[in-house]
Amino acid sequence: MSSETSLPLLAIAAAATVTYALRLGGLLLSDRLPKTGRFKQFMDALPGTILLSLIMPAALSAGLWGWIATICTALCSLRTGNIFLSMLVGVVIVALSRNYGL
Known part of the structure; x- marks a missing residue:
């Protein structure tokens, strides 16, 4: 796979990882909120x-x-x-x- 095709895929994977990490963090923190x-x-x-x-x-x-x-x-x-x-x-x-x- 060339770097031209791997860079967009890497960006998409990073964005998906951050998105789901934020969602998971919200779920884990929700029990601790007043x-x-x-x-x-x-x-x-x-x-x-x-x-x-x-x-x-x-x-x-x-x-x-x-x-x-x-x-x-x-x-x-x-x-x-x-x-x-x-x-x-x-x-x-x-x-x-x-x-x-x-």
Whole structure:
């Protein structure tokens, strides 16, 4: 195997090793974390803040229709609790707005 083909494979293997080591570390540490108090409140809020940090830049850059799609997705999720349906609503709104040049 030449160095041209082995270097990407080595990078992929290293990335996979680090990823699974982080996951395993999280599982092993989870029993030692506090189950009450401020730390638990922080950890409970973390998934929502990460989700917002991923959604907000895209919504801001997409303009008005991005905001409309984001709001409709959030409302659908709150009303139905169905994540797939909520994502579908947002994607359809953005696709229609882009297709019709809105």
